[in-house]
Amino acid sequence: MAKPVIITVDDDPEVLQAVARDLRQEYGDRFRIIRADSGASALEALEQLKLRNQPVSLFLVDQRMPQMSGVEFLEQAMSMFPDAKRALLTAYADTDAAIRAINNTKIDYYLMKPWDPPEERLYPVLDDLLDDWQAGFHPPFEGIRVIGNRWSPYSHQVKDFLARNQVPYQWLDIELSEEAQKLAEYSECDKLHLPIVLFGDGSHVMQPTNLQVAEKIGLRTQAEKPFYDLIIVGGGPAGLAAAVYAASEGLRTVMIEREAPGGQAGTSSRIENYLGFPTGLSGGDLARRGVTQAKRFGVEILTPQEVKGIRVENQYRFVQLEDGSEISCHALMLALGVSWRRLDIPGLDRLTGAGVYYGAAQAEAMSCQDEDVYIVGGANSAGQAAMYFSRYAKHVTMLIRGDSLTKSMSQYLIDQIAQTLNITVKTHTSVREAKGETSLESITIHNSLTGETQTVPATSLFIFIGAVPRTEWLDGVIERDQHGYIITGPDLQKDGQRIKGWTLERDPFLLETNIPGVFAVGDVRHGSVKRVASGVGEGSICVQFVHRYLSNVL
Numbered sequence: 001m002a003k004p005v006i007i008t009v010d011d012d013p014e015v016l017q018a019v020a021r022d023l024r025q026e027y028g029d030r031f032r033i034i035r036a037d038s039g040a041s042a043l044e045a046l047e048q049l050k051l052r053n054q055p056v057s058l059f060l061v062d063q064r065m066p067q068m069s070g071v072e073f074l075e076q077a078m079s080m081f082p083d084a085k086r087a088l089l090t091a092y093a094d095t096d097a098a099i100r101a102i103n104n105t106k107i108d109y110y111l112m113k114p115w116d117p118p119e120e121r122l123y124p125v126l127d128d129l130l131d132d133w134q135a136g137f138h139p140p141f142e143g144i145r146v147i148g149n150r151w152s153p154y155s156h157q158v159k160d161f162l163a164r165n166q167v168p169y170q171w172l173d174i175e176l177s178e179e180a181q182k183l184a185e186y187s188e189c190d191k192l193h194l195p196i197v198l199f200g201d202g203s204h205v206m207q208p209t210n211l212q213v214a215e216k217i218g219l220r221t222q223a224e225k226p227f228y229d230l231i232i233v234g235g236g237p238a239g240l241a242a243a244v245y246a247a248s249e250g251l252r253t254v255m256i257e258r259e260a261p262g263g264q265a266g267t268s269s270r271i272e273n274y275l276g277f278p279t280g281l282s283g284g285d286l287a288r289r290g291v292t293q294a295k296r297f298g299v300e301i302l303t304p305q306e307v308k309g310i311r312v313e314n315q316y317r318f319v320q321l322e323d324g325s326e327i328s329c330h331a332l333m334l335a336l337g338v339s340w341r342r343l344d345i346p347g348l349d350r351l352t353g354a355g356v357y358y359g360a361a362q363a364e365a366m367s368c369q370d371e372d373v374y375i376v377g378g379a380n381s382a383g384q385a386a387m388y389f390s391r392y393a394k395h396v397t398m399l400i401r402g403d404s405l406t407k408s409m410s411q412y413l414i415d416q417i418a419q420t421l422n423i424t425v426k427t428h429t430s431v432r433e434a435k436g437e438t439s440l441e442s443i444t445i446h447n448s449l450t451g452e453t454q455t456v457p458a459t460s461l462f463i464f465i466g467a468v469p470r471t472e473w474l475d476g477v478i479e480r481d482q483h484g485y486i487i488t489g490p491d492l493q494k495d496g497q498r499i500k501g502w503t504l505e506r507d508p509f510l511l512e513t514n515i516p517g518v519f520a521v522g523d524v525r526h527g528s529v530k531r532v533a534s535g536v537g538e539g540s541i542c543v544q545f546v547h548r549y550l551s552n553v554l
């Protein structure tokens with residue numbers, strides 16, 4: 001932890017130097033001593049300390065200074081660091097002013113100049129004040145702070161990105177926190193440019209892209225080498241498992257992930273059916289473990305980085321990255337997964353990120369403390385989210401179109417929901433409209449059995465209505481089914497006919513696409529089982545096919 005600060009202010013350079021020297025000698029090992037030659041420059045220093053979240057323990061300030069007296073400075077400094085102890089340095093003639101300040105400005109002590117010898121006339125007083133301060137001191141949060149508006153999609157994006165990358169942060173709502181308002185002021189940020197992300201080194205970015213945040217927190221977005229044995233696109237369970245097996249078996253491997261490693265599984269609040277974790281584990285935990293394991297074997301992970309296209313040239317496969325650059329490889333694995341399907345009803349698009357969310361349970365749960373939360377969807381992902389929100393929200397209402405959860409949800413979750421008092425399941429119910437000026441204010445729901453339509457106040461609506469592949473960018477290169485899932489292995493052969501353009505003697509391997517050496521695994525694959533374990537299984541098995549492919553091209 002950074003040392004707490006003692007600030008001394010005096011306009012006389014010789015006195016300032018002497019006070020700072022004495023302070024450093026006695027307290028330098030435990031406190032950082034900062035000196036300023038005027039109230040104005042000390043206030044500037046205080047703003048920087050606020051932005052770095054560094055605590056101030058003590059002000060030792062000369063009373064008689066031009067422009068701003070010691071008392072005037074302390075009045076302002078107090079509002080920034082109300083817990084810091086305040087001591088005035090006075091000449092004999094200023095004694096009356098100092099005594100008045102004890103009453104009016106809540107000065108803790110005044111010391112007379114000269115203070116020699118400090119062992120008798122300075123340190124005992126300051127020791128007392130610092131002990132007092134230390135007793136009530138709670139170390140501040142040292143990580144990243146995000147200052148924003150709860151209903152702003154930009155703020156949601158930053159929080160979601162940090163949460164999904166398992167970066168701890170403190171959220172400060174500009175509407176609720178005076179501290180947040182002051183920090184916005186110190187960093188000269190108006191409301192239009194929120195959120196501000198403050199880093200531990202005092203630097204900040206306003207309304208940043210994921211890429212800007214990624215660079216600050218040390219994520220790698222550019223490839224180290226121009227060529228790899230294997231490029232894996234997608235860092236969900238399938239991609240991570242493939243990365244671990246490939247690198248552990250000696251393949252030079254890079255994994256490219258658009259949002260955050262973990263994929264859909266990374267957004268799950270609790271996975272309870274994955275082998276080896278009898279009490280379940282959060283998706284974030286699974287992702288963190290997978291990333292650590294992959295890195296341990298030397299996998300290079302680029303994130304956030306999106307692959308926009310692929311091309312084939314002889315035995316080389318190239319991927320085009322978002323910034324236009326290319327990297328190439330012998331074998332390519334597409335582990336692209338699926339993305340949330342959008343609900344197409346009036347008002348929803350405009351309010352997405354401002355009370356309406358797809359997935360995102362982790363990032364928003366704390367904000368919903370003691371509120372009513374609505375969840376659309378009846379599959380496992382919706383059930384997990386309902387259980388997770390029930391810990392924070394006053395009440396959770398699940399809206400499902402069917403007559404029960406049994407057709408779409410695992411029994412263990414149905415049982416948990418039934419036992420949770422603050423969850424209600426509304427069957428035969430769908431959302432018809434969402435309303436709100438700048439954030440969600442109400443939803444209109446319709447019961448298909450009774451025909452009843454009602455509008456209810458709502459500030460948070462979380463949608464979990466299934467997912468679709470986003471594979472349009474593979475058009476013309478990789479064979480896909482009518483829904484966009486990638487076709488592999490035996491499924492490529494129609495009516496016993498060999499696939500168009502396939503020139504090799506052998507048939508495609510089980511998980512190979514219509515392009516030799518390009519594989520597809522996990523949820524994005526036509527016919528796959530949409531589960532963590534099956535994604536992990538496919539990613540792992542596929543590495544065997546990569547080896548067999550490489551043995552013929554190398």
Ligand SMILES: Cc1cc2nc3c(=O)[nH]c(=O)nc-3n(C[C@H](O)[C@H](O)[C@H](O)COP(=O)(O)OP(=O)(O)OC[C@H]3O[C@@H](n4cnc5c(N)ncnc54)[C@H](O)[C@@H]3O)c2cc1C
Nearest residue numbers: 234236237238258263264265307337381522523530531532
């Ligand atoms: C909320 C939730 C809870 C779930 N709970 C369970 C559960 O309890 N048990 C269970 O077995 N399953 C569960 N599932 C399903 C499970 O998470 C998925 O089956 C699994 O994550 C699929 O893994 P995947 O690697 O194939 O794809 P994904 O997890 O979807 O990962 C694909 C990754 O590829 C990235 N990507 C896509 N396109 C690109 C591109 N062009 N460039 C770079 N990166 C790209 C995406 O950003 C994503 O991170 C849950 C799913 C959800 C959403």
